[in-house]
Amino acid sequence: MVALNVNGKSYDVNVDPETPLLWVLRDTIGLTGTKYGCGIAQCGACTVHLDGEAMRACIVPVSEAANRKITTIEGLAENGVLSKVQQVWLDHDVPQCGYCQSGMIMAATALLKSTPKPTDEDINAAMTNICRCGTYQQVRAAIHAAAKA
Amino acid sequence: MRDEPETDLALMKFGIGQPVPRSEDPKLLRGEGRYTDDISLSGQAYAVMVRSRHAHATIRGIDSTEARAMPGVLGVYTQADLEAAGFGPLKCPIAFPNRDGTPMKTPPRPALARDKVRFVGEAVAFIVAETAAQARDAAEAVIFDVEELPAVTDPVAALAPGAPQVHADAPGNLVLDYHYGDADAVNAAFARAAHVTRLEIVSNRVVVNAMEPRAAIGSYDPDTQRWTLHVGCQGVFGLRASLAKDVLNVPPDKVHVLTGNVGGSFGMKAPVYPEYPCLLFAARALGRPVKWTDERSESFVSDHHGRDHQRIAELALDAEGNFLAVRLTGYGNAGAFIYPPLPATINAVKNVVDVYRTPAIEVNSKIVFTNTTPIAAYRGAGRPEGNYYMERLIDTAAREMGIDRVELRRRNHIAPQAMPWKAPSGMLYDSGDFTGVLDDALKAADWQGFDKRRQESRARGRLRGRGIGSYLEVTAPPSKEMGGIRFEADGTVTMISGTLDYGQGHASPFAQVLVEKLGIPFDRLRLLQGDSDQLKAGGGTGGSRSALVAGQAFVEASAQVIERGRQIAAHILEAAAADIEFSRGRFTIAGTDRSIGILELAERLRSGMSLPPDVPSSLDVAHVSDNPPSSFPNGCHIAEVEIDPDTGAVDVVRYAMVNDFGTVINPLLVEGQAHGGVVQGIGQALMEHTVFNDEGQPLTGSYMDYALPRAVHAPDFRVQNHPVPCKSNILGIKGCGEAGCAGALPAVMNAVIDALQEHGIRHIDMPATPEKIWRALHEPREETRP
Ligand code: FES
Numbered sequence: 001m002v003a004l005n006v007n008g009k010s011y012d013v014n015v016d017p018e019t020p021l022l023w024v025l026r027d028t029i030g031l032t033g034t035k036y037g038c039g040i041a042q043c044g045a046c047t048v049h050l051d052g053e054a055m056r057a058c059i060v061p062v063s064e065a066a067n068r069k070i071t072t073i074e075g076l077a078e079n080g081v082l083s084k085v086q087q088v089w090l091d092h093d094v095p096q097c098g099y100c101q102s103g104m105i106m107a108a109t110a111l112l113k114s115t116p117k118p119t120d121e122d123i124n125a126a127m128t129n130i131c132r133c134g135t136y137q138q139v140r141a142a143i144h145a146a147a148k149a
Numbered sequence: 150m151r152d153e154p155e156t157d158l159a160l161m162k163f164g165i166g167q168p169v170p171r172s173e174d175p176k177l178l179r180g181e182g183r184y185t186d187d188i189s190l191s192g193q194a195y196a197v198m199v200r201s202r203h204a205h206a207t208i209r210g211i212d213s214t215e216a217r218a219m220p221g222v223l224g225v226y227t228q229a230d231l232e233a234a235g236f237g238p239l240k241c242p243i244a245f246p247n248r249d250g251t252p253m254k255t256p257p258r259p260a261l262a263r264d265k266v267r268f269v270g271e272a273v274a275f276i277v278a279e280t281a282a283q284a285r286d287a288a289e290a291v292i293f294d295v296e297e298l299p300a301v302t303d304p305v306a307a308l309a310p311g312a313p314q315v316h317a318d319a320p321g322n323l324v325l326d327y328h329y330g331d332a333d334a335v336n337a338a339f340a341r342a343a344h345v346t347r348l349e350i351v352s353n354r355v356v357v358n359a360m361e362p363r364a365a366i367g368s369y370d371p372d373t374q375r376w377t378l379h380v381g382c383q384g385v386f387g388l389r390a391s392l393a394k395d396v397l398n399v400p401p402d403k404v405h406v407l408t409g410n411v412g413g414s415f416g417m418k419a420p421v422y423p424e425y426p427c428l429l430f431a432a433r434a435l436g437r438p439v440k441w442t443d444e445r446s447e448s449f450v451s452d453h454h455g456r457d458h459q460r461i462a463e464l465a466l467d468a469e470g471n472f473l474a475v476r477l478t479g480y481g482n483a484g485a486f487i488y489p490p491l492p493a494t495i496n497a498v499k500n501v502v503d504v505y506r507t508p509a510i511e512v513n514s515k516i517v518f519t520n521t522t523p524i525a526a527y528r529g530a531g532r533p534e535g536n537y538y539m540e541r542l543i544d545t546a547a548r549e550m551g552i553d554r555v556e557l558r559r560r561n562h563i564a565p566q567a568m569p570w571k572a573p574s575g576m577l578y579d580s581g582d583f584t585g586v587l588d589d590a591l592k593a594a595d596w597q598g599f600d601k602r603r604q605e606s607r608a609r610g611r612l613r614g615r616g617i618g619s620y621l622e623v624t625a626p627p628s629k630e631m632g633g634i635r636f637e638a639d640g641t642v643t644m645i646s647g648t649l650d651y652g653q654g655h656a657s658p659f660a661q662v663l664v665e666k667l668g669i670p671f672d673r674l675r676l677l678q679g680d681s682d683q684l685k686a687g688g689g690t691g692g693s694r695s696a697l698v699a700g701q702a703f704v705e706a707s708a709q710v711i712e713r714g715r716q717i718a719a720h721i722l723e724a725a726a727a728d729i730e731f732s733r734g735r736f737t738i739a740g741t742d743r744s745i746g747i748l749e750l751a752e753r754l755r756s757g758m759s760l761p762p763d764v765p766s767s768l769d770v771a772h773v774s775d776n777p778p779s780s781f782p783n784g785c786h787i788a789e790v791e792i793d794p795d796t797g798a799v800d801v802v803r804y805a806m807v808n809d810f811g812t813v814i815n816p817l818l819v820e821g822q823a824h825g826g827v828v829q830g831i832g833q834a835l836m837e838h839t840v841f842n843d844e845g846q847p848l849t850g851s852y853m854d855y856a857l858p859r860a861v862h863a864p865d866f867r868v869q870n871h872p873v874p875c876k877s878n879i880l881g882i883k884g885c886g887e888a889g890c891a892g893a894l895p896a897v898m899n900a901v902i903d904a905l906q907e908h909g910i911r912h913i914d915m916p917a918t919p920e921k922i923w924r925a926l927h928e929p930r931e932e933t934r935p
């Protein structure tokens with residue numbers, strides 16, 4: 001049994017402690033907003049927050065996430081109100097296929113927490129998520145807008 | 150009359166041409182999209198494919214005894230099982246004649262390799278187990294007895310005498326000896342040319358890398374004998390037809406294809422892949438749904454790849470620089486099996502004409518089997534390279550002849566007055582203002598200010614170059630498309646289309662068409678695409694066709710709704726149908742203020758009113774449109790790059806594009822499509838490289854080895870429209886989905902060569918990696934021979 005706190009809710013999951021957190025979120029708990037893209041920490045599709053810090057859930061063994069505050073894309077909106085980053089994503093029409101965007105939004109949220117007024121260079125350095133649809137310009141514009149909001 | 154002001158406002162906000170935000174986004178950015186792997190059916194088992202590790206080998210036997218005995222394993226299946234159950238092979242629905250008129254080779258593909266394997270990653274067997282982990286473990290335990298054969302990965306090597314034979318029934322590995330054009334006219338033009346420019350030029354193989362790996366769930370209902378497949382694809386109607394006809398040999402209504410959100414496809418997810426029949430087979434055999442999701446390392450070899458052409462491109466010019474003829478000769482790598490559209494054939498023909506008045510063209514392509522992953526469609530599917538070859542030829546010719554590259558382009562543009570223009574590709578261009586587009590692009594890029602920027606770059610030790618990439622695209626050939634409009638019980642209106650959104654964002658622009666034509670409020674409109682049971686026709690999304698064909702289908706469907714509504718309204722308002730006018734969502738008796746709104750009318754019908762027999766009982770239509778001809782989106786991209794001569798690294802530092810997409814329904818979406826296409830173009834031009842070793846083993850099979858563009862590689866783009874409405878469809882639309890790639894490949898590569906030309910470098914092939922550029926700058930070179 002591993003005790004998890006995801007988006008403020010407690011879960012006891014019966015899985016191998018080595019199982020990557022990504023699969024526990026998706027397959028065991030059923031939070032499918034976090035995506036699989038590569039499984040080797042290269043694409044960022046699986047980005048979640050552990051105690052507010054962006055982590056790539058495909059390489060985090062679930063045991064390491066035990067008793068820490070896990071936030072996924074489903075946990076960003078509060079009482080149905082979009083988070084600031086989600087709102088600027090909406091305003092800037094960022095998503096195309098949308099598959100990478102959970103990870104993008106989680107990474108951007110963490111970036112803005114550590115660097116409230118990021119430059120383009122800061123954004124390019126921090127946002128290493130892959131978006132095959134090529135939404136990068138809108139990602140930058142949205143992050144700048146969030147920084148100003 | 151009462152809600153007219155409201156409707157005016159609605160049109161201003163939600164009509165055609167307005168930047169309406171995407172309706173899909175609120176779900177997607179909450180993580181509430183429903184991609185295939187997000188779906189789980191009750192009782193589902195999991196499949197894992199067992200893939201070949203050899204590029205070429207004879208299969209002597211498959212021993213699955215151990216795998217079958219492993220925990221959780223429900224079945225291990227091979228091609229013999231599929232065939233015993235009557236499953237047919239996958240077929241390629243395309244056939245060109247050879248140059249000599251004989252048919253091309255179209256060997257069918259067994260879903261699972263039977264006698265031999267032909268590329269690394271080809272599926273040979275599959276396991277179904279209670280969990281995916283159990284299936285994966287069992288897959289490791291399947292033992293193959295194989296005899297390895299020599300492999301061949303390069304089309305030229307594959308055509309050489311004595312080369313390994315990929316298919317017994319395609320001797321010499323030749324799929325197709327494709328020829329297009331008037332060879333005599335082209336030869337004569339080259340013979341009398343004052344100047345001939347010749348380039349050996351490559352379009353590098355690209356791994357498509359949709360961020361969502363392919364996934365599917367098969368199920369079977371023994372009572373109705375119906376199969377259901379949940380799958381990410383590009384059009385459920387066409388996929389259902391191929392599955393039913395080729396594979397299952399059943400009427401189409403015995404197959405139900407369902408698609409939710411699709412995490413990118415770019416051409417790749419269109420066809421029937423081997424996994425799909427396997428899942429349907431197992432679902433029936435085991436009596437439960439069977440789910441499969443690819444792992445990325447498998448996607449790298451099992452998803453069809455794109456591009457991979459080698460060419461000699463030649464341009465004949467007279468002394469003034471007028472283009473006389475263009476000729477492409479070379480090879481298209483097919484991989485181990487053939488898939489539409491055979492990108493190195495007709496699509497190269499279509500786009501190589503570009504925006505120029507070249508009277509004669511010839512394209513010669515040998516399409517060749519090799520022991521590599523099959524090549525199929527990738528954003529543009531052979532068209533972007535047509536533009537790439539032409540625009541590289543033009544820059545090279547300009548330099549060789551001492552003519553300014555802008556002037557050389559201008560001199561050869563097809564003039565607007567010359568429309569309609571019968572191009573030597575057989576296409577009839579309806580409209581275009583190519584010089585106007587070029588002029589706008591030069592302004593947007595501040596072409597005049599380049600020298601100053603180059604000096605600044607030089608002061609920082611950087612080489613700076615600029616490149617023009619003009620393009621003209623030919624959108625998908627006409628095919629039928631459904632435009633269904635259904636008034637629902639809850640007061641919403643469903644738009645039914647056989648196109649399919651895999652990232653484009655169709656819901657808002659299609660709704661904008663109905664806001665405009667029927668005056669239905671935007672927030673009442675819902676889009677339905679991904680359910681084959683609901684479709685009467687559907688060509689899917691591809692070839693930049695969707696806005697054009699769905700737009701046309703919905704406009705025609707709207708007219709039918711209005712016609713039905715007039716008759717019903719006449720009855721309700723007690724007037725003659727001929728006296729009923731429709732405007733902005735209301736049916737009105739002409740010259741009176743007596744009217745009824747379209748949604749109110751639908752509501753009255755639902756509440757069960759009695760109508761005379763000759764009056765339609767519903768507003769719903771399920772229209773199928775015979776689609777309008779191809780359109781010719783065009784534009785001009787201008788890139789500026791900086792190169793660090795010490796490392797060879799290229800930065801795209803400025804990028805401007807001016808596009809003529811005709812009537813734009815929604816500029817926000819069109820801009821997103823332009824960004825995406827250009828980012829993919831930058832990827833192919835500068836970094837994406839698919840490498841096989843001599844044994845046919847892929848060496849670039851993960852994100853550690855295969856470089857994809859990320860935020861740092863994508864500059865901010867300046868995007869402008871120079872719309873000239875298309876004359877051959879109702880709304881005046883020209884498709885935009887693939888144009889970004891078509892403009893970006895030449896713009897970026899012309900800029901790279903421009904930066905390097907002072908070092909005597911005449912051409913570099915894509916991808917222009919730092920290593921390649923560094924070597925060109927620092928090593929004695931061969932590749933710059935004239
Ligand atoms: S899936 Fe975790 S980084 Fe790609």
Ligand code: FES
Binds near residue numbers: 096134360
């Ligand atoms: S929006 Fe499609 S991968 Fe990013």
